[in-house]
Each structure stands twice: as C-alpha cells, then as structure tokens.
Amino acid sequence: MQHTAPQTLETRNPGTALNLDRVMRAAANRSAIERRAASLPGRRSVKKAHQAAWLARAVSCIDLTTLAGDDTAGRVARLCGKARQPVRADLLEAIGLPDLTVGAVCVYHDMVAPAASALRGSGIPVAAVSTGFPAGLSPFHLRVAEIGESVAAGASEIDIVISRRHVLTGDWQALYDEMRAFRAACGEAHVKAILATGELGTLRNVARASLVCMMAGADFIKTSTGKEGVNATLPVSLVMMRAIRDYHDWTGIRVGYKPAGGISKAKDALTYLALVKEELGDRWLRPDLFRFGASSLLGDIERQIEHHVTGAYSASWRHALA
Numbered sequence: 001m002q003h004t005a006p007q008t009l010e011t012r013n014p015g016t017a018l019n020l021d022r023v024m025r026a027a028a029n030r031s032a033i034e035r036r037a038a039s040l041p042g043r044r045s046v047k048k049a050h051q052a053a054w055l056a057r058a059v060s061c062i063d064l065t066t067l068a069g070d071d072t073a074g075r076v077a078r079l080c081g082k083a084r085q086p087v088r089a090d091l092l093e094a095i096g097l098p099d100l101t102v103g104a105v106c107v108y109h110d111m112v113a114p115a116a117s118a119l120r121g122s123g124i125p126v127a128a129v130s131t132g133f134p135a136g137l138s139p140f141h142l143r144v145a146e147i148g149e150s151v152a153a154g155a156s157e158i159d160i161v162i163s164r165r166h167v168l169t170g171d172w173q174a175l176y177d178e179m180r181a182f183r184a185a186c187g188e189a190h191v192k193a194i195l196a197t198g199e200l201g202t203l204r205n206v207a208r209a210s211l212v213c214m215m216a217g218a219d220f221i222k223t224s225t226g227k228e229g230v231n232a233t234l235p236v237s238l239v240m241m242r243a244i245r246d247y248h249d250w251t252g253i254r255v256g257y258k259p260a261g262g263i264s265k266a267k268d269a270l271t272y273l274a275l276v277k278e279e280l281g282d283r284w285l286r287p288d289l290f291r292f293g294a295s296s297l298l299g300d301i302e303r304q305i306e307h308h309v310t311g312a313y314s315a316s317w318r319h320a321l322a
C-alpha cells in the first residue's frame with residue numbers, strides 16, 4: 001500500500017468535444033440511488049487489523065482545507081505543519097508509516113504564497129479555490145485572471161467553481177466553454193471542477209454537469225464548496241462516480257473525485273473509501289485520483305489512529321488544528 005509520497009496527479013484529462021447526445025442521455029434514478037446510498041453506512045465495517053491502513057489512506061487523500069475570512073499567514077503555516085506531519089510521530093511509527101502526509105493544502109488565493117512557502121521541500125501541493133469562490137458570480141475575465149494569479153503565487157492545483165445558472169438553464173455549451181477557458185488558464189496546474197451539487201436542483205443535472213466538465217477537461221470533479229446548504233452526500237457521490245466510470249469507459253481517461261464539505265468523521269471517510277473501491281476500483285484509491293475536501297476530518301482520524309495504537313482516546317481539543 002503506497003501512502004506516503006504525495007503524488008503528481010494522474011495523466012491529465014485532455015477532454016473531448018462537447019457531445020450533447022451523451023449529455024442528454026445522462027440520467028439518474030433517484031430512488032435506486034438513494035436506496036443504495038442508504039445501505040452503505042454500517043454495511044462495510046473495516047476489519048480491525050486493516051483499520052489503521054485504511055485510516056492512513058484517508059489521511060493521504062485529504063485536501064487539508066482552511067477557507068475562513070480570518071485566515072492569516074501564521075494560521076496557514078500551522079496548518080501546513082499539520083499537513084507535513086498529520087498524525088503524532090510516535091503513532092505514525094507504530095503503524096509503520098513515518099512519512100505519511102496529507103494530499104494537499106487548500107486555501108484562498110491570498111493564502112497561496114504563505115502556504116507554498118510553508119510547504120517548500122515537502123512535495124505537498126497547494127490547491128487554491130478560485131473563480132470567485134464560492135458563488136462564482138464575479139466578472140468572467142476576473143475569474144479567469146484569478147486562476148493565473150494563483151498559479152503564479154505557487155498553486156499547482158486549482159479548484160474552480162462553475163456557474164450554476166448554466167446548469168439550471170440547461171446551457172451545456174456555456175458550461176463547456178467556461179470550463180474550457182478555466183482549464184486553459186490553469187496551464188500546467190491541475191483543475192478540479194466544483195459543481196456545487198447542493199444548488200443544481202436534480203441528480204440528473206449533477207450527472208450532466210459532471211459529464212460536461214469532464215468533456216471540457218476537468219482533471220477532478222468535486223461536489224461542493226463547503227458553503228452550500230447541502231454539501232457532499234452519498235447519493236450525489238454515487239452519481240458523480242458513475243459519471244466518472246462512464247467517461248472512463250468511453251475515453252479511457254481517469255478523472256479524479258473529490259467529495260467536499262461536511263465530512264468530519266473517520267467513519268464517514270471509510271464509507272467514502274469503500275464506495276470508491278466498489279464503484280471505481282482500487283486504482284482510484286490514491287491521492288492522484290481521490291481527495292477529501294475537509295477542514296476538520298483529520299482530527300477525528302488522528303484520534304481513531306491513536307485509539308488503534310494505544311487502545312485509548314485522547315480529548316478532541318488535543319487535535320485542534322485539524
């Protein structure tokens with residue numbers, strides 16, 4: 001099991017032409033999806049002997065995130081320290097993964113330079129949320145320019161937000177063109193398309209938007225900004241993972257998946273990993289193709305690893321930063 005070195009992302013998705021026939025064929029059977037999603041938690045309990053390995057895998061896939069108006073360079077530097085050493089050194093030694101790190105650190109544009117400086121030499125990428133995050137309603141040319149600024153400041157991953165109105169009005173060409181422009185502005189940086197699924201109305205819209213963003217060259221599709229009323233859910237994840245699977249069957253290209261927002265418990269993280277394994281297969285269980293967008297998940301995972309190693313839980317305040 002490879003857990004440690006942060007990896008460059010999978011070979012990029014060049015995208016395809018916009019294929020409207022495929023887009024319109026994309027559907028989602030809500031009741032079947034909800035039934036399957038409801039059966040997931042609890043059904044898969046990871047055997048105790050494998051628990052630490054799965055928890056470590058989850059850590060390696062975290063985009064450790066801070067997206068708060070009161071972020072400061074100092075606070076981001078402390079978060080980056082946590083990214084470098086996400087779990088207490090003695091616990092990492094005990095589970096045989098002394099070099100474990102998170103997948104990336106995710107911040108607003110102004111915090112990209114402090115994060116890049118704090119992570120220098122670690123190989124851990126900086127991801128920037130961009131394009132008028134979270135609503136994506138600033139002028140288009142500014143949204144495109146923002147991407148370039150974040151890349152110049154040191155971000156090698158860019159999490160863009162799509163215009164929800166293009167989905168809500170069924171303007172797939174506009175969504176495709178927007179995503180293409182964002183991807184081009186990223187240059188070598190990998191681009192994650194945030195769909196803000198809680199604002200897209202239907203699961204069918206989620207399926208179609210997923211497909212259009214992949215056709216336009218998204219390297220990852222991501223559920224949410226964390227700021228919508230409803231963020232990552234299992235039904236939405238099923239729809240998006242199946243869109244990724246269909247795109248792979250069609251093109252041979254693997255696009256990554258990032259559920260984000262509201263995932264704060266180790267148990268939920270393990271449910272997501274099990275779902276990825278079942279729907280997409282083991283190849284997707286690595287940080288180049290799977291990330292959790294999460295600000296507080298790491299703290300709970302660290303507690304669970306501590307429990308696995310020592311048989312006791314520490315107080316959650318001891319894991320305050322993440």
Ligand SMILES: O=C[C@H](O)COP(=O)(O)O
Nearest residue numbers: 226260261262293294295
């Ligand atoms: O992309 C990441 C999310 O903004 C984090 O959301 P969270 O604070 O609910 O974990």
